[in-house]
Amino acid sequence: MNAVELTGVGKTFDTGARGPVHALSGIELRVEPGEFVSLIGPSGCGKSTLLRVVADLEQPSCGSVVVGGKSARQARLDQDYGIAFQQAGLLEWRTVVANVELPLHVHGVAKAERRARAAELLALVGLAEFAALRPSQLSGGMQQRVAIARSLATRPKLLLMDEPFGALDEMTRERMQAELLRIADETGAAVLFVTHSIPEAVVLSDRVVVMSPRPGRITDVIDGRRPRSGSGPAGRGVDGALPDSALPDSALPDSALPDSVLADEDVDGVRESAEFFAAVTEVREALRKGSA
Amino acid sequence: MTRPTVATAVAGPRRRPSLDRVWPPVAFGILALVLWELVVTFSGVPAFLLPAPSAIAAQVVAAFPTILATAAVTGGNALVGLVVGFVMGVGLALLAARSRIVSELATPLVSAAAAVPIVALAPVFTTMFGSTTEVPRRLVVSVVVVVPVFVSTARGLAQVTPVHHDLMTALAATPGQFARFVRLPGAVPYIMTGLRLAAPASVIAAIVAEYFGGLQNGLGSRITSAAANTAYARAWAFVVASIILGLLFYLAGLLAERIVTRTPTRREP
Ligand SMILES: Nc1ncnc2c1ncn2[C@@H]1O[C@H](COP(=O)(O)OP(=O)(O)OP(=O)(O)O)[C@@H](O)[C@H]1O
Ligand SMILES: [Mg+2]
Numbered sequence: 001m002n003a004v005e006l007t008g009v010g011k012t013f014d015t016g017a018r019g020p021v022h023a024l025s026g027i028e029l030r031v032e033p034g035e036f037v038s039l040i041g042p043s044g045c046g047k048s049t050l051l052r053v054v055a056d057l058e059q060p061s062c063g064s065v066v067v068g069g070k071s072a073r074q075a076r077l078d079q080d081y082g083i084a085f086q087q088a089g090l091l092e093w094r095t096v097v098a099n100v101e102l103p104l105h106v107h108g109v110a111k112a113e114r115r116a117r118a119a120e121l122l123a124l125v126g127l128a129e130f131a132a133l134r135p136s137q138l139s140g141g142m143q144q145r146v147a148i149a150r151s152l153a154t155r156p157k158l159l160l161m162d163e164p165f166g167a168l169d170e171m172t173r174e175r176m177q178a179e180l181l182r183i184a185d186e187t188g189a190a191v192l193f194v195t196h197s198i199p200e201a202v203v204l205s206d207r208v209v210v211m212s213p214r215p216g217r218i219t220d221v222i223d224g225r226r227p228r229s230g231s232g233p234a235g236r237g238v239d240g241a242l243p244d245s246a247l248p249d250s251a252l253p254d255s256a257l258p259d260s261v262l263a264d265e266d267v268d269g270v271r272e273s274a275e276f277f278a279a280v281t282e283v284r285e286a287l288r289k290g291s292a
Numbered sequence: 293m294t295r296p297t298v299a300t301a302v303a304g305p306r307r308r309p310s311l312d313r314v315w316p317p318v319a320f321g322i323l324a325l326v327l328w329e330l331v332v333t334f335s336g337v338p339a340f341l342l343p344a345p346s347a348i349a350a351q352v353v354a355a356f357p358t359i360l361a362t363a364a365v366t367g368g369n370a371l372v373g374l375v376v377g378f379v380m381g382v383g384l385a386l387l388a389a390r391s392r393i394v395s396e397l398a399t400p401l402v403s404a405a406a407a408v409p410i411v412a413l414a415p416v417f418t419t420m421f422g423s424t425t426e427v428p429r430r431l432v433v434s435v436v437v438v439v440p441v442f443v444s445t446a447r448g449l450a451q452v453t454p455v456h457h458d459l460m461t462a463l464a465a466t467p468g469q470f471a472r473f474v475r476l477p478g479a480v481p482y483i484m485t486g487l488r489l490a491a492p493a494s495v496i497a498a499i500v501a502e503y504f505g506g507l508q509n510g511l512g513s514r515i516t517s518a519a520a521n522t523a524y525a526r527a528w529a530f531v532v533a534s535i536i537l538g539l540l541f542y543l544a545g546l547l548a549e550r551i552v553t554r555t556p557t558r559r560e561p
Contacts, residue, residue, distance in 0.1 A: 052458075055462055056461075056462075057458055057461055057462065076461075076462065076464055077464045079463070079464060081462075083458075083459075083462045085455050085458060085459070087455045089453070089455035089456055089458075089459050091456070091473070091474065091477070091478075093477040093478070093480070094477075102463070102473065103463050105473070106460075106463045106464075106465050106469055106473065107463075
């Protein structure tokens with residue numbers, strides 16, 4: 001059963017006097033469980049709309065949307081996905097840890113349990129000691145990490161992310177990419193990830209979906225270079241030692257991750273590899289072709 | 293997400309009212325009082341036009357127990373009306389945010405109430421409820437208070453950012469949860485602004501409502517009766533008490549707003 005299955009999906013916005021806007025047309029997309037798929041394309045090509053259709057925040061004009069074997073609406077009501085928007089969208093009147101708890105709070109999870117879970121997630125994104133602060137007391141990048149922790153609160157098997165690293169500086173961004181890859185590895189979640197950055201799409205994804213505008217459609221699908229643990233040139237990882245289980249119920253140690261977990265070196269190794277540059281070139285050409 | 297109150301509170305370290313900032317207005321006030329006294333004493337302004345500050349002060353001292361008692365009555369009416377009007381204003385705005393029908397009924401009504409001089413209702417209420425009860429005045433105060441509280445609460449409730457809206461939809465939150473987790477807490481600074489604006493207005497309404505008959509036990513009725521009896525200094529003594537009462541409510545409102553919307557200062561642990 002696929003994590004996401006879009007068949008012949010189209011979306012037309014009726015803007016009244018200015019006529020209809022064909023945001024999406026004939027979208028065919030399958031995301032397998034545990035697969036990392038990026039959407040890339042020029043501004044206005046319908047990436048956000050596609051994500052919002054999967055999240056049931058927007059209704060498709062035609063076609064079928066199946067999320068984890070259910071309708072998009074049922075998947076939303078069942079909390080089968082976690083979502084992170086381009087803006088962190090934290091609630092200022094809640095502390096950082098209470099923001100991470102929000103999805104569990106909405107669904108009536110007992111206070112002690114959700115507090116424990118939120119603490120675990122904050123540790124995962126490296127913000128354990130900031131739990132009691134207000135969102136405005138954190139930097140933008142830290143807020144974004146809180147939003148990512150929040151999207152993981154219900155242990156979703158599907159993560160939807162709309163340019164979550166858009167506002168970050170290059171170094172923070174690279175660190176967050178490695179962190180996200182680790183999280184995806186550890187949780188086994190499928191990820192549908194919108195980005196404007198070609199290198200980001202390539203380094204994160206199993207597949208990069210290239211889109212073009214007017215009407216928004218998929219023009220190309222290119223294999224990404226998602227790193228796996230121990231795949232770095234340094235070869236420091238121990239093969240097969242990684243238990244494939246989901247997000248730790250047992251809290252991870254704050255900083256020192258086990259050796260078998262995807263390491264920063266593995267990710268950096270991919271960024272410096274020839275295959276990576278080849279894939280970047282391939283995506284760039286696909287984008288150029290699409291906009292021509 | 294930018295909220296005006298938050299932005300200003302974050303803008304800089306909290307300034308304490310230092311002696312430097314307090315003495316100019318105090319000095320100015322004393323100077324004005326001295327000038328007033330001199331002008332009244334030496335120019336022969338008739339007492340019904342302007343009694344001397346010393347004469348007013350003497351009356352304040354002489355009638356102090358009466359002033360306290362009447363101020364308590366008027367202040368009590370203002371407080372009851374303020375609380376009732378505040379609860380009604382917030383409640384109505386919440387309902388209006390939840391339901392189109394309530395919104396379409398309440399919004400024009402409250403807007404109309406804002407345009408009408410509400411104290412003009414005082415004689416009507418007095419006739420309706422009788423002149424032996426405090427109800428008519430408290431009602432006038434409530435109506436005066438409802439308007440700013442409703443307007444600013446409604447504005448606050450409408451301030452939901454699209455990303456918060458999407459977030460709550462994605463979380464499959466019920467409308468009630470949406471109100472509890474997002475709308476209401478987000479509106480708190482606006483609600484408190486409404487309260488701050490309404491607090492001094494409630495005192496004004498309570499005093500003016502007394503001018504239109506009913507019980508003769510408040511500051512407003514004492515001002516009219518003293519003036520009618522040509523006891524001008526005495527009338528002014530009650531005016532002074534009214535000013536102080538209004539200032540008290542104003543400061544209480546300001547303090548409440550400050551306390552509730554206080555934001556933590558930015559710090560890295
Ligand atoms: N609610 C809406 N009403 C009308 N038109 C809309 C609406 N939402 C999106 N559109 C239109 O749909 C098209 C696709 O928008 P979308 O936000 O999905 O683009 P995008 O690929 O995410 O762009 P960007 O990279 O700039 O975020 C645009 O032409 C936009 O104007
Ligand atoms: Mg977008």
